[in-house]
Amino acid sequence: MTLSVIMPVYNREAYVGAALRSLLRQQDDADLDIIVVDDGSTDGSNAAVRSMMRQTSRIRLFEQPNMGVTKARNTGLRQLLPQTRLVSFLDSDDISPAGRFKADLSCFDRDPLLELTYSRMTLVDELDGETLEPAAGGHSITVRGIHLSAGIFARSLVDRIGGFDEEFRQAEDTDYLLRVFESDAKYTMPDTVALYYRRHPGNMTKEADVPFREFMRAIYKSMKRRRGDPSLRRIEGIFDFKDLAQWRFL
Known part of the structure; x- marks a missing residue:
C-alpha cells in the first residue's frame, strides 16, 4: 500500500535534509513515495534534496517558480501515483x-473502511541533529494540534475533498482539515506522535497578524459552510485549543 508524503520546500537548506532522513528511516514500515515540491528556493535547498535523491529512489523532486505553500501543496497532490492509496504531509523544517x-x-490494516488517522504533535524548540529527537534540556509540549502532518489520509478521501483553497496565503492547512472533518470522514485519533514541529525564527507562524487573520478566515468559512449545509459535521473535540495557547510560553 503506497503512502505518498508531500513536502513543500522554500529556502529550508538547513532543515530539509533532516526532514527527509526522518521519513527515509521508516521506509521498512511503509511503501514510501516522497514528493518534494521546490517552490522556487533561492538557497541550497534544491541541492540538499538532490543529494538525498542520490541515496534513494523514493524521493521525487518537482520544481516551480515561487508561488507560495498553498500552490506547492496542490502541485504535490497532482503528482500522486496511480498506486497511491494513502497520503500524508511533512513540512521541510x-x-x-x-x-x-x-x-x-x-x-488502516485493522479497518478497511477507515479514511483518516489524526494523531498528536510535539512542539519543540531544539532537536538533536543525529537522533532527530527532542534535545535534552529543551522545551516541548505534546498536543492534538492543527497540522496536516498529524493526518494520514485515504486516497479516496483526498480525491473527495479536492485541493487546497488557493485564496489562502496561510491557514490553507486549517481550511483543508476543517473540510475533511466536516465531510463525515471515518477517522480515528491515535495517541501516536505524528510529528515534531520545530520552532525557529523562520517559522511562517511568527509573522505578525497574518496567521491569526487567515486562521479566523478559515474558521469563518467553516461556519458559513455548515450554516448553508446542516448535514456537515460539527468540528468539536478534535483540536486542543487550550493547550495550543501555551505555544508562546515555551
Missing part, C-alpha cells in the same frame, strides 16, 4: 518521529 508510520498504518 519538521521531523517525522521514528515508528510513526508503523503505528498509524496498522489502523
Whole structure:
C-alpha cells in the first residue's frame, strides 16, 4: 500500500535534509513515495534534496517558480501515483518521529473502511541533529494540534475533498482539515506522535497578524459552510485549543 508524503520546500537548506532522513528511516514500515515540491528556493535547498535523491529512489523532486505553500501543496497532490492509496504531509523544517508510520498504518490494516488517522504533535524548540529527537534540556509540549502532518489520509478521501483553497496565503492547512472533518470522514485519533514541529525564527507562524487573520478566515468559512449545509459535521473535540495557547510560553 503506497503512502505518498508531500513536502513543500522554500529556502529550508538547513532543515530539509533532516526532514527527509526522518521519513527515509521508516521506509521498512511503509511503501514510501516522497514528493518534494521546490517552490522556487533561492538557497541550497534544491541541492540538499538532490543529494538525498542520490541515496534513494523514493524521493521525487518537482520544481516551480515561487508561488507560495498553498500552490506547492496542490502541485504535490497532482503528482500522486496511480498506486497511491494513502497520503500524508511533512513540512521541510519538521521531523517525522521514528515508528510513526508503523503505528498509524496498522489502523488502516485493522479497518478497511477507515479514511483518516489524526494523531498528536510535539512542539519543540531544539532537536538533536543525529537522533532527530527532542534535545535534552529543551522545551516541548505534546498536543492534538492543527497540522496536516498529524493526518494520514485515504486516497479516496483526498480525491473527495479536492485541493487546497488557493485564496489562502496561510491557514490553507486549517481550511483543508476543517473540510475533511466536516465531510463525515471515518477517522480515528491515535495517541501516536505524528510529528515534531520545530520552532525557529523562520517559522511562517511568527509573522505578525497574518496567521491569526487567515486562521479566523478559515474558521469563518467553516461556519458559513455548515450554516448553508446542516448535514456537515460539527468540528468539536478534535483540536486542543487550550493547550495550543501555551505555544508562546515555551
